[in-house]
Amino acid sequence: MKLAVRDVSVTYGGTAPVALSQVSISLGEQEQVALIGPSGSGKSTLLSVLGVARIPSAGQLLLEDQDPWQLASAKLQGLRSQLHLCPQSTALPARQRVVVSVLSGLLPKRSLLFALRSLLSPARADVQLVRGLLTKLDMEQCLWRSVETLSGGQRQRVAIARAMAADVSTLLVDEPLSALDPTTAELCLGVLVEHAMERQQALVCSLHQIELARKCLKRIIGLRAGKIMFDLPATSVSDKMIEELYRGHEAEIQT
Numbered sequence: 001m002k003l004a005v006r007d008v009s010v011t012y013g014g015t016a017p018v019a020l021s022q023v024s025i026s027l028g029e030q031e032q033v034a035l036i037g038p039s040g041s042g043k044s045t046l047l048s049v050l051g052v053a054r055i056p057s058a059g060q061l062l063l064e065d066q067d068p069w070q071l072a073s074a075k076l077q078g079l080r081s082q083l084h085l086c087p088q089s090t091a092l093p094a095r096q097r098v099v100v101s102v103l104s105g106l107l108p109k110r111s112l113l114f115a116l117r118s119l120l121s122p123a124r125a126d127v128q129l130v131r132g133l134l135t136k137l138d139m140e141q142c143l144w145r146s147v148e149t150l151s152g153g154q155r156q157r158v159a160i161a162r163a164m165a166a167d168v169s170t171l172l173v174d175e176p177l178s179a180l181d182p183t184t185a186e187l188c189l190g191v192l193v194e195h196a197m198e199r200q201q202a203l204v205c206s207l208h209q210i211e212l213a214r215k216c217l218k219r220i221i222g223l224r225a226g227k228i229m230f231d232l233p234a235t236s237v238s239d240k241m242i243e244e245l246y247r248g249h250e251a252e253i254q255t
Contacts, residue, residue: 001064001082001169001202003027003050008059010045010226019045021226022059027202029169032193034213034234035206036242037223038249043206044088044174046223050204051085051172052076081108084166088175088206090159094148098139101147101158102130105165133161136191138184152179160188164195170202177209182254185209189216209254210242 004027010020020042027033027050035043048054049061052068060067063079071079084105092101103126117123122130127143134140137157142150150158156179163171173192177185189209193216196203207213213220214234222229222237222245229245230237246253 001079002029002062003170003202004062005046005049005056006060006062008046008049008056008061010042010049010054011057018226020049020056023226023228024059025221025228025231027170027204030197030200030202031219032196032203032217033205033219033221034217035204035221035223036208036210036213036245037229038246038252040225041223042226043223045226047085047172047174047204047206048087050170051083052080053085082169084163084168084171086159086163086171086173086176088178090155090162092147092155092158094146096147098134098142098145098147098150098158099127099130102133102161102165105162106167108166108168129165130161133164136195137161137188153181153184156180157184157188160192164192168201171196171204173203173205175206175208177207177212182209186212193217208252 006024007022008020009018009022011018023046035046037043045054049056055069068076068079099122103122131140131143134143137160139154139157142154147155156176160176163173177189180188189212193203205217214237218234220234220237221231222241224245230241
C-alpha cells in the first residue's frame with residue numbers, strides 16, 4: 001500500500017505545542033523506515049496519522065492516492081484493514097492468554113465466529129502459527145500464560161508477535177524495544193524486519209536505538225519539534241546529524 005502525507009500538521013489545542021508541522025513524506029510498498037528523534041518530536045503522532053487513527057489538523061493523508069477521511073465508512077474500514085498500528089503502550093487484557101492476544105492481530109480479517117472460538121479454544125493451526133512467531137522472539141514458553149504474569153519486556157514481545165500475525169500490507173510500530181535489553185532488542189527488531197520482508201509488507205518503526213535503526217532499516221527519518229530534519233538512506237545518516245537531532249536530549253539515545 002502506498003502511503004503519503006502532504007503538508008500535514010497536528011495540533012492538540014490550548015497552549016500545547018504543535019505535534020507535527022507541515023510534514024510531507026511518501027512511503028512505497030514494502031519500504032522499511034525508521035522514525036527517530038527525541039521524545040515529543042512527533043514520531044507517535046505521525047504513526048497515528050499514517051494509521052488512520054488521527055485526523056490531521058491541516059494537510060492530507062493519502063492511502064493508495066485516496067484521502068481516507070473523505071471516504072464512506074465501509075471503504076474507510078477496508079483501507080484500515082490493510083494497516084496494523086502497534087502503539088507504544090499496547091493494551092493487552094491482563095487475564096487474556098498470550099496465544100489469544102497474538103491471535104487478535106488477525107481479527108480485522110476474520111469473522112466474529114473466529115474471535116469467539118479463539119477466546120474459548122483456538123484452532124490447532126492458529127496455535128501453531130502463534131507458537132512459531134513466539135519461538136522466533138524467544139517467547140515460546142509463554143504461549144499459554146496470562147498476560148498479567150509477564151514482564152514489561154515480555155509484553156512488548158507479545159505485541160510484536162501480534163503485529164507479525166496481522167494480515168496487512170503495512171506495519172506501523174511505535175517504540176517496540178523500549179523495555180528490552182540490547183541483545184533481545186536486536187533479536188526482536190531483526191525478526192520483525194525479516195518477517196516484513198518475507199510477507200512483502202511495508203514497515204515504519206519509531207526507535208531510540210540509533211545503531212539498530214542504521215543496521216536493520218534502509219531509510220531513516222529524523223524528527224524534532226514536529227518537523228522533519230532529514231529523510232535519508234540509513235547509510236547516509238552521519239553521527240553529526242544524530243548529535244544535532246538529539247541536542248539537549250542526549251540521554252535518550254540508545255545503542
